[in-house]
Each structure stands twice: as structure tokens, then as C-alpha cells.
């Protein structure tokens with residue numbers, strides 16, 4: 124049974140939630156709790172009741188995979204079989220207990236888990252435990268009485284921070300805010316039992332709201348909270364629904380009336396596409412850790428070596444790759460070609476460390492321990508015992524090969540080599556080694572420990588051990604080490620391809636990255652899609668810089684493509700273009716000619732990183748950056764005019780709708796091509812890349828989810844054909860343009876469009892279901908093409 128009960132000699136009945144890995148409140152656990160709890164109430168030997176969780180978690184909340192099943196049932200059927208209503212009934216049962224109920228919060232109590240604790244009359248928590256309501260991150264709200272119970276114990280600002288922003292509270296802070304009654308000094312169950320025996324029943328449902336809350340609502344507290352939430356995520360609907368529940372809780376409505384408002388709002392949200400997108404994101408992150416064909420145990424990683432300076436190394440970036448490891452307690456050794464680069468690098472790390480120390484994240488002693496007495500060196504002396512080296516020298520093929528060659532003589536025979544590149548062919552780099560199976564790619568995004576995405580790239584020769592280690596455990600034990608009860612494999616409900624689990628992406632996970640595993644193609648996944656030059660084309664045709672960025676940010680992108688170009692710098696693509704020639708081999712996309720970008724790069728105007736004192740700019744590219752303000756550089760406007768004239772282009776008005784279609788539809792088409800070629804296992808990995816690496820709005824679920832759930836495959840196909848015809852006409856009529864084929868629809872997209880509307884298992888995507896069949900009859904060059 125997922126809920127077990129026992130009666131202690133002191134007469135305290137203990138109900139334990141036991142549903143690994145996180146004791147989520149799925150139908151099975153809730154049904155079993157509803158059966159077991161009354162037994163304790165009715166047992167005359169039981170004087171009081173304690174509820175706790177088995178393992179490190181109290182409870183991770185409602186079972187997220189069941190929401191897709193609810194949605195598939197539809198609102199009518201859901202009335203008869205609503206798992207959240209069942210959860211709410213269980214809360215009533217605990218609340219109404221004639222015997223005192225105490226939650227012994229042994230670990231994180233999240234979402235429905237926190238609601239279980241608030242259904243108890245009292246809460247005693249372990250010092251390391253936390254309480255929180257992360258539902259808003261899933262586009263939901265606490266629908267099992269949380270919005271009505273929390274304002275009865277906590278002041279409104281705390282309640283809003285927890286539910287509107289999804290920020291959890293540690294045990295001490297939760298006690299100070301009235302949410303828990305005591306922090307255990309010894310064993311949490313012992314202290315909860317003592318508390319239960321010495322306090323009378325006191326249901327929260329019978330309490331008035333916290334004494335300050337009505338006043339705060341009258342003083343406009345809710346509007347303020349909503350504004351903060353809306354500013355952080357303007358497109359989201361969940362914050363508005365949450366506010367309605369708070370309004371009900373702090374009004375003259377009874378507890379029951381408040382619950383009705385909560386259930387209405389929750390039901391609207393659970394059926395929203397926004398919540399479907401955010402749930403997809405949560406589950407996709409976990410799914411990405413299961414790479415088909417890799418179930419090898421990782422090699423132990425006790426020490427990491429980092430080679431080279433440059434943008435992605437430990438020099439020149441505010442937060443560096445090295446710092447990612449140091450702050451997580453993995454010792455690092457660094458090397459560079461010049462002493463002054465090293466000195467500057469170490470200084471930079473020390474200043475970053477000072478920032479971390481101020482926030483109390485890393486002590487001086489720990490920092491010293493992880494950095495070692497002399498972490499930076501000019502030679503390879505201290506590299507002989509590193510288990511993994513991350514090579515981050517500048518993106519020059521010959522230099523990368525030279526460095527890889529050196530690892531042969533200085534490093535342990537089985538040291539794993541991760542080459543950090545945003546586009547070079549890693550097979551070519553690996554080829555200089557006798558044993559290329561030791562090599563894989565790691566594409567960190569800049570700035571390395573701010574950006575969340577990490578693309579791990581497998582070459583044609585990377586061994587499963589290399590990939591497993593690049594992806595898995597450093598001295599860690601993770602929830603998925605705990606086998607799920609009754610499960611024969613760690614099968615993920617979203618998985619279409621049937622991969623069994625490997626250990627998770629602990630190297631990336633350890634340094635808080637969202638990892639995906641991709642094949643070795645030009646630009647990998649992210650840059651291959653982002654490299655499509657449509658923003659430049661619509662600009663040339665007549666859209667303005669401001670209009671393009673506005674259309675993108677209104678769509679929900681964190682930043683428009685023009686501003687992003689200035690942030691990242693145009694020079695990387697410019698240099699790649701110069702080195703690789705005119706055409707991207709995979710996308711068959713011509714890199715140029717981009718007269719405007721070339722002109723900017725030749726003038727050394729690489730965007731935000733290039734100040735121009737002559738015009739008092741702290742950065743100059745498409746925009747002139749002064750402090751935090753930016754305006755389009757008039758010289759850019761004049762140059763654009765010149766380019767248009769030279770190419771014989773008469774600018775025309777371009778609608779925002781066309782801009783959005785041309786920014787995203789070819790990019791989505793490229794995603795389909797990456798899937799059909801087998802350079803990524805599944806569509807959700809592309810969604811993760813684009814959300815965590817390129818600022819795609821999470822509430823739209825990533826470009827592939829957006830295609831399937833917001834637009835529909837047929838419309839995308841139809842529009843691509845229109846733009847393809849226009850592009851063909853352009854280059855046949857005007858010799859200034861080269862042929863492009865990124866509008867030519869992918870075969871997989873055509874197959875999906877033909878199946879549009881077909882029902883799939885709740886939570887799975889139609890793209891992956893179609894892809895599975897597609898791969899049986901199509902060959903692709905990528906490592907996942909025969910899944």
C-alpha cells in the first residue's frame with residue numbers, strides 16, 4: 124500500500140506516505156490514504172495522529188502526469204472522476220479529525236504536499252525541510268484548499284510570495300511566518316508525536332484569515348502582488364486566477380465558498396494550453412535525462428580540468444564555466460597559454476566568489492578547498508589526475524586539435540575530454556586522438572553560469588561510458604536511484620521511444636544545467652535553428668529594427684533578435700562564415716551576403732561589448748547602448764538604406780504577423796528536419812533547447828509544442844509553402860539573392876500535418892508518435908535516426 128499506518132506505544136498513530144521517488148499524490152496514494160486514515164481515527168488505541176513521508180521527501184505534490192489524463196477526459200467526465208476533488212476530500216477528512224493531527228514534515232512539502240500539511244491541525248518540521256507551492260510554475264494554483272488555508276495562517280505578502288511566485292520557505296522562515304508551529308531539534312516524528320499528544324484539535328478551516336490580511340487587501344496589497352507577477356511573466360494567466368482565490372479567502376466568504384472559487388479557477392487553469400505547456404516543460408526536463416541506448420554507469424569525477432581562456436573559458440565572462448563547478452564543490456584546475464590571462468582569470472573567479480560568499484552560498488574555506496592552493500598553471504603538471512577536462516580554447520579548429528593532441532601525453536589514459544564549441548565539428552577534433560571515444564562536445568551558453576542550457580554532443584565515436592559520464596553522477600545520489608515501486612524500468616510516461624533510464628544528467632544537473640543530448644551536426648540543435656537568417660531578410664524587405672524586436676517580445680521572447688545580436692555579438696557568426704564558406708551544409712542555408720552585419724563587424728562594432736567613447740556609448744552594434752538605454756544607431760539605418768538600394772529592394776510594409784511567422788515557422792521546420800535526420804532523440808529536447816538557451820516563452824512550451832498545440836501543423840505547412848514560393852521568386856528575379864531551402868517543408872512535418880487531430884496517449888506528443896513510424900522507413904545521418 125502506498126500509505127502505511129502504524130500505532131506507536133505512546134498511542135500516536137502514524138500515517139506514512141510511501142510512493143517513491145517523491146511521494147506524489149497520485150490516485151493510488153490518495154485512495155490508500157483515504158482508506159488508512161479513518162482506521163487510525165476509529166482505532167480506540169490511537170490518541171492522536173501524525174502524517175509523514177517516507178524517504179527524503181515529505182511529499183512532492185499532486186501527481187503531475189495525471190493532469191494530462193484529466194484534460195483528456197474533458198470537463199464533463201472530470202466532474203465524475205476528478206483527482207483534485209478527491210485530494211480535496213482527503214484534506215476535509217484530515218481537517219475534520221476528532222483526534223489531533225500533526226504533519227511531521229521530514230523534507231520538502233510541495234504543492235499538494237504542503238496542502239496535506241495545512242490540512243493537519245499542526246505542523247512540526249525538520250530543520251532542513253521546506254514548504255512551498257510551485258504550482259504557478261506549472262500554470263496552476265494550489266487546487267486542494269491551499270489558497271484558502273495559507274492566508275489563514277500566514278500574512279498576505281508571504282502567501283503571495285509562495286503561491287504567486289512559487290518561492291518555497293525553509294523551516295525557520297516558515298515558522299516565523301506562522302506556517303509551521305515548531306522546528307524539530309531532534310527526530311521530527313518524535314517531536315510531532317509529542318506535539319500531537321499535548322495539543323487539542325484545531326482545524327485551520329475554522330480559523331479567521333490571518334489578522335493583517337483583510338487590511339492588506341483593502342490597502343491594495345493584491346494589486347501590488349499581481350503587478351509584480353505580471354511584470355515577471357506578462358503572458359501568464361495563472362497569477363490572475365490566484366489573485367481571485369486570495370480575494371475570496373480574505374473577503375466575507377466562508378471557507379467552503381472560498382473553496383468553490385478555488386476549484387473553478389483551478390479547473391480553468393488545468394484545461395489551459397499554458398498549463399499544458401508548462402507541465403510539458405517540467406516532464407520534458409526529466410525525460411531529457413533518459414537517452415536511449417545509454418544505461419552505463421558513469422566514471423567517477425573527482426576533479427575537473429579547464430583549459431583555455433576566451434569567451435567561454437574562465438576569463439572575460441562575469442560568471443564562468445569554472446565557477447559553475449567550484450560553487451558546487453567540485454575541485455577545478457585551470458590552465459591557459461599566458462600568465463597574465465591566468466592571473467586575470469583567477470582574479471575574476473575570486474571576485475565572482477566574493478559575490479557568492481556575500482550571498483552565503485560558499486564559504487572562504489570551501490572556496491580555498493575547491494580551488495586548491497594554486498589552481499592556475501601554465502603547464503599540465505596538475506592535470507595528470509583530472510577525470511574530465513573541459514577544453515574551452517577559442518573556436519579555431521587548428522587550435523582545438525592542437526590542444527586535444529596534447530591531452531594524449533599529459534592526461535590519464537581514460538580522462539574524458541569535453542570540447543566546448545558552439546559549432547565546430549567535434550568528430551574532426553576527436554580524430555587527432557588515438558582513442559576518439561573519449562571525446563564528446565559540451566556547448567555551454569554564454570554567460571556560462573547564468574544561461575541554463577547545456578547541449579551535450581555525441582560524436583560518431585563517443586563511447587557510452589563517455590556519454591554516461593558527461594551526463595551522469597558526480598558523487599551524488601538522485602531520486603531516480605530509488606526504484607519506483609512495481610516498475611520494471613524507469614519508464615517515463617511521456618516517452619514514445621521506449622528508452623530505459625540511465626542515471627540522469629548529473630554532470631549538468633550538478634551545475635544546475637538543463638541538459639539535452641544531441642548529435643554532431645552543424646550548429647547542433649540550438650544554433651542550427653537560430654542561424655536561420657529570416658530576421659535579417661525581413662529587415663531588408665522593409666521592417667524596422669524596433670518592429671522586429673517588438674514583434675518577437677510581444678510573442679513572448681525574452682529578447683528580440685536584433686537586441687540579442689548585440690548582446691551575444693555578431694562576430695561569432697561572422698568569423699564562422701568567413702572560415703566555413705558561404706553555405707551551412709546541413710541547413711543548405713546561405714550565410715550571406717549580409718552586407719549590414721559584415722559592415723558592422725568590419726568596423727569592430729560587436730554590440731554591447733564594444734564601447735565607442737567618441738559618441739559616449741558603452742556599446743555599439745545595431746544599437747547605441749548608453750547605460751541601460753539603447754537606440755537604433757542612425758548609421759545602421761543609413762547603411763540599411765544603402766544596402767537596399769544596392770540590391771534594388773524597395774522597402775514595403777511588413778505586418779507583425781508576417782514577422783512572427785517568418786521568425787518562427789522556418790525555425791520550427793528546421794526542428795522537424797533535425798528530428799527526421801535523427802540528430803536529437805525527441806521533439807521535447809528541442810523545446811528545452813529553445814526555452815533555456817534562446818529565451819522562447821515557457822508558457823508556449825517550446826517551438827515544437829507551439830507548432831503542435833498553438834498553431835497546428837497544417838497551417839505551418841501551408842505558410843511555409845507561401846514563403847518558399849516568395850523566396851524562389853526573389854532569387855530567380857534578383858541576382859543579389861542566393862537560393863535558400865529553409866522554407867522547403869520537412870517530410871516529417873508533412874507526415875504530422877497528414878495526421879493532425881489524431882489522439883495520442885495523454886502527455887505524449889503527436890510529433891513523436893509520428894516520428895517513431897517515420898524513422899522506420901527513413902534513414903538519417905544522426906545517432907538517433909534508428910530509434
Ligand SMILES: C/C=C/C(=O)SCCNC(=O)CCNC(=O)[C@H](O)C(C)(C)COP(=O)(O)OP(=O)(O)OC[C@H]1O[C@@H](n2cnc3c(N)ncnc32)[C@H](O)[C@@H]1OP(=O)(O)O
Nearest residue numbers: 145147183184185186187233234235257266267409602603
Ligand atoms: C492541486 C495540487 C497541485 C499540485 O500539487 S501540482 C504539483 C506541485 N508540485 C511540484 O510542482 C513539485 C514538482 N517537483 C519538483 O519540484 C522536484 O521534482 C522535487 C523538488 C520534488 C524533487 O527534485 P529532484 O530531487 O531534483 O528530482 P526530480 O528529477 O525533479 O524528480 C525525480 C522524479 O520524480 C518525478 N516527480 C517529481 N515531482 C513529481 C510530481 N509532483 N508528480 C509526478 N512526478 C514527479 C520527476 O518527474 C522525476 O521522475 P523521473 O525519475 O521519472 O524522471
